[in-house]
Amino acid sequence: MADLSVDIGKLHLKNPVMPASGTYGYGPEFDNFYDVSRLGAIVTKACTSKHREGNRYPRMAETPMGMLNSVGLQNKGVDYFVESIYPAISHYDTHIIVNVSDSTVEGYVEVARKLNTLEKVSAIELNISCPNVKEGGMAFGTSCPMAGAVTNEVRKVYEKTMIVKLSPNVTNIAEIACAVEDEGADAVSLINTLLGMAIDAEKRRPVLSTVTGGLSGPAVKPVALRMVWQVAKAVKIPVIGMGGISSATDAVEFMLAGATAIQVGTANFVDPMACINIIDGLDQYLDRYTFKSARELIGALQD
Numbered sequence: 289m290a291d292l293s294v295d296i297g298k299l300h301l302k303n304p305v306m307p308a309s310g311t312y313g314y315g316p317e318f319d320n321f322y323d324v325s326r327l328g329a330i331v332t333k334a335c336t337s338k339h340r341e342g343n344r345y346p347r348m349a350e351t352p353m354g355m356l357n358s359v360g361l362q363n364k365g366v367d368y369f370v371e372s373i374y375p376a377i378s379h380y381d382t383h384i385i386v387n388v389s390d391s392t393v394e395g396y397v398e399v400a401r402k403l404n405t406l407e408k409v410s411a412i413e414l415n416i417s418c419p420n421v422k423e424g425g426m427a428f429g430t431s432c433p434m435a436g437a438v439t440n441e442v443r444k445v446y447e448k449t450m451i452v453k454l455s456p457n458v459t460n461i462a463e464i465a466c467a468v469e470d471e472g473a474d475a476v477s478l479i480n481t482l483l484g485m486a487i488d489a490e491k492r493r494p495v496l497s498t499v500t501g502g503l504s505g506p507a508v509k510p511v512a513l514r515m516v517w518q519v520a521k522a523v524k525i526p527v528i529g530m531g532g533i534s535s536a537t538d539a540v541e542f543m544l545a546g547a548t549a550i551q552v553g554t555a556n557f558v559d560p561m562a563c564i565n566i567i568d569g570l571d572q573y574l575d576r577y578t579f580k581s582a583r584e585l586i587g588a589l590q591d
């Protein structure tokens with residue numbers, strides 16, 4: 289049996305598979321399906337400085353091989369997370385990574401400072417790439433100075449592993465990755481959703497209340513794979529790849545392109561066992577090709 293473990297910043301993950309933020313809840317939602325502690329890590333839904341209602345319905349639309357969402361960072365705020373959610377998930381025998389979002393730099397800093405005190409939260413994932421909020425969100429992730437500035441400010445208050453989650457809605461994603469690496473990010477994760485739109489021809493109206501939303505699922509996989517490959521060549525820090533991963537083969541492809549670990553998003557809605565099937569499938573792949581460690585796959589793409 290191969291060694292599935294990988295390292296991201298100060299984190300030693302038992303395997304490289306984790307759910308993607310916003311597609312998994314917090315962990316207990318999956319207790320009836322499998323032992324959540326088998327995951328490399330849990331990545332939570334976005335956590336903001338204040339309670340957020342999210343956007344008006346409708347905020348989901350099915351698309352060919354994917355979906356559009358405009359949930360808009362709905363959550364009850366960091367204080368609620370600390371008091372009510374953290375105690376309910378801190379027993380899991382795996383890392384907890386909290387996805388941090390906000391509309392202002394001060395908001396990101398406030399959330400990070402509060403999470404820094406929680407022993408069982410081993411890392412934050414700074415979401416500077418949400419396409420579904422009016423202020424902040426993706427704006428931070430689409431300019432090098434802004435991405436660098438928010439990373440720099442959060443770095444001052446957050447001592448543990450800081451992952452920065454990048455937006456694909458840019459011309460040169462490697463440039464943004466280098467900007468956050470320079471300001472102290474321990475790892476980058478990508479991609480967040482691609483900005484898209486759906487129209488109801490019968491009603492002659494947009495499907496989503498926000499008109500535009502974020503596209504995810506298998507439809508975005510080739511774009512995500514290309515971006516992971518480009519970013520992995522540009523930075524020295526680990527890359528966490530995601531975007532349309534729904535099988536172990538997909539996961540292997542992202543690792544070959546340079547990802548150290550991967551996240552599984554929309555596939556959790558199709559099959560709640562997706563993450564576990566990917567862990568098992570990865571193990572079988574490594575055995576089949578007599579690899580001793582999952583780490584041998586990272587960036588091992590041949591010409």
Ligand SMILES: Cc1cc2nc3c(=O)[nH]c(=O)nc-3n(C[C@H](O)[C@H](O)[C@H](O)COP(=O)(O)O)c2cc1C
Nearest residue numbers: 308309310334357415479480504505531532553554
């Ligand atoms: C319903 C939904 C909610 C999401 N919420 C968040 C979020 O709160 N924070 C975040 O960083 N990404 C969020 N995402 C983006 C995913 O984490 C992931 O980056 C994206 O969906 C691409 O992966 P996938 O194709 O495997 O779904 C959300 C995606 C979906 C579909």
